[in-house]
Amino acid sequence: MGSPNATVLQQFILRPIMLIVIVLSLVYPATAIAAVKNVIVLIMDGCGDEQLTLARWYKGSPLALDAIRVGAVKTYNADSVIPDSASAGTAYAAGVRTNSGVVSLSPKTTTIPPAPAHTLKTPRQPCATVLEGARLLGKSTGVVVTCRISHATPATYMAHTPSRKMDEDITEQAVYQNIDVVMGGGKKYFRPQSAGGNRQDQEDLISVLQTHGYRVIQNRTELHKLDKGKVFGLFASNHLEAEIDRLECAPEQPSLAEMTRKAIQLLSANPAGFFLLVEGSQIDWACHAHDPAHLIGDLLMFDRAVQAALDFAQKDGQTLLLALPDHNTGGMSIGNQCSDHYYTRLQPEALIAPLKKMQLSAPTLWRRVGKDKTPEKIKDTVIRYWGIQLTEKDAQEILKKAEQYGKNAHNAFGEVICPKYTDIGWTTHGHTGGDIPLFACGPHRPVGLLDAPDIGRLTAEAMDLDLNLLSARLFVEARQAFPAQAVRLDHTDPYNPVVRISYHDRQASLPVNKNLLYWGEEVLPLEGVVVYLPETETTYLPVQAIQAIKGESKPLPPITK
Incomplete structure (x- = not known):
């Protein structure tokens, strides 16, 4: 049995408190955190x-x-x-x-x-x-x-x-x-090969964007002038410059x-809010x-x-x-085999000192070497832009490794220099x-x-x-929504495949990778893109497209809980 004092405590103190908690929970029920904007x-x-x-x-x-x-x-x-x-x-x-x-x-x-x-x-x-x-x-x-x-x-x-x-x-x-807003590089994948780009389908996606009301900008001056609207910022043919190189090599490019x-x-500006990815x-x-120079520049800019x-x-x-x-x-x-015998005395100034001398990323450093791939040119380039005096043996090793790395020849700089001239260690290039x-x-x-x-x-x-x-709303397999024999992929133009769907003596056309439905005389913009997967020979369509082809007017399925 419990003690009399415990019974009194339970009867006169704990029970009233529990009753108050229950009443408050009924009057003010717990609510889930509201969705973010x-x-x-x-x-x-x-x-x-x-x-x-x-x-x-x-x-x-x-x-x-x-x-x-x-x-x-x-x-x-x-x-x-x-x-x-x-x-x-x-x-x-x-x-x-x-x-x-x-x-x-x-x-x-x-x-x-x-x-x-x-x-x-x-x-x-x-x-x-x-x-x-x-x-x-x-x-x-x-x-x-x-x-x-x-x-x-x-x-x-x-x-x-x-x-x-x-x-x-x-x-x-x-x-x-x-x-609404896309910014980065890759302009060559927007232009057809006939206009100097990389697109084998010969489509001009920059013209498509402009037709759809986008501004397509190409430098930081145009970026700063923007105050509203939809925009694609294409600031380089491929990738943007490394941050440490940007002001010298491409000052017209904006920073992250x-x-x-x-x-x-x-x-x-949208009252409903936004989603933004930054990388x-x-x-x-x-x-x-x-490459410590490239790393520090881009990481601090990310910050x-x-x-x-x-x-x-x-x-x-x-x-x-x-x-x-x-x-x-x-x-x-932070610490490598070079620092094994003094790591307990390593000061921040000593750690950072060789990195502060680095003025270019390794890829740009390799470009500065140019066609004169000699030990002397390697030594001159490294002392000028990385502030490190290499030995003849170091330079020869860099050239040997550069040849092994092929298109990633610049990897040789860090592999040779970091273990010997910095306190930075690395275990893999992967x-x-x-x-x-x-x-x-x-x-x-x-x-x-x-x-x-x-x-x-x-x-x-x-x-x-x-x-x-x-x-479930954006990706329905076409042959599950329509009879298999009514769906085919038209490869007449191998770079521009089109899904053809026969339905009630009419034919719908849906270009792969686009959000368009051609249905009779109509062109209906869709809320998602058409996806074709060659490995499984399957095509996926938004429910919206299926309902439009079938003439259904019911509401689209919900996407919230």
Whole structure:
């Protein structure tokens, strides 16, 4: 039996308190956090904690990221403990763990457990992205990168292809996705080969954009003049310059922070809110190349872009901001075998001193070597632009490794110089598989250790968006909606395939990678693009197209819970 004092405590104190709690819960029921108005996702491609620590030492003060660290993310994909950017981006964009090289499609195979169940059971089925969902919610959407816009990470938010290498298809889908603001490089994939571009289908996508009411700008002066409207900023034929090279090699190109601020300015004019992806694309390339100069420049500029986004988000109060790498690259360490005997005495000044002398990225350094590939020219170029006096043996080793690396000849600089003349270590020219840091602020901010697909799912949930419902609305296999014999793919022009559907003695035409339905005399813009997957010979259409062909006037399926 309990003591008399315990009985009195329960009767006269605890029970009244419990009663008050029950009454209050009935009068003021708990409510879920309201959906956010805006989402900004900032990805520092190929980064990890050591790179961030190095950037902080170099800067000499805290990073903007430091104040919003909340956890970490596991990065493995469906078939490897080490992901590539396409599979990592798909996890963030569509909430699905997929195979290496795949752009926002469900996995063909899954070999790495645990693999969270997903309602998309069909291999290689398009998976709708948070950007597509935000657009259907009436929000403005944007993508800002320092690579070409068809590169792996931005592709995963805008397109659906079995390979990240399908730049022409990815670019075309991006053009027909009705995205409000797109900034980066890759102009050559917008122009036909007949006009000096790379498009084999001979389409001029810049003309298409202009016809659809976009402004197409090509330099930072035009960027700063923008104050409203839809825009594609194509600032380079391929990728933008490394930040450390930009002012000397391409001063007309805007910085990542400038593009981020302008994108937020344009997108935030929508009362319904916006979704924005920002990527510091070349942090990854710097780490692939073991290039401290490229790394520091691009990572610190990424941090300035984070600060621009933070300034808006903290003032706005209705914005979820996520900042994180997609994976780590290079296996960078502060400390290497050279520092084995003095690491307990290594001072910040000594760590940073050789890096402060580096004035160009390794790729630009290699271009400055020019055609005179001699040890003497290597030594002269390195002392001039990196401030390091090489030996004859060092220069010969750089030339030997450069020949081995072929198109990535510049990798030889970091591989030879870093172990001997800096305290920076590297383990690989590829990616690594460790957990990566997570930074966030605002409503629905996550905390703790997350799985990579959780990023896509929580982004969707923050906007009250159901990715499974969205996929079901945007991607229906044509032969499941119509008799198989009524659907065929017209390859008359192999670079411009068209889906033909016969229905009640009429024929509908839907060009692949576009959001257009040709139905009799009508041309109906669709809310999603038509996707064709050669491997499975399947075509996917939005429900809107199916209803239009069948003459159905019922409401489109919901995409919110």
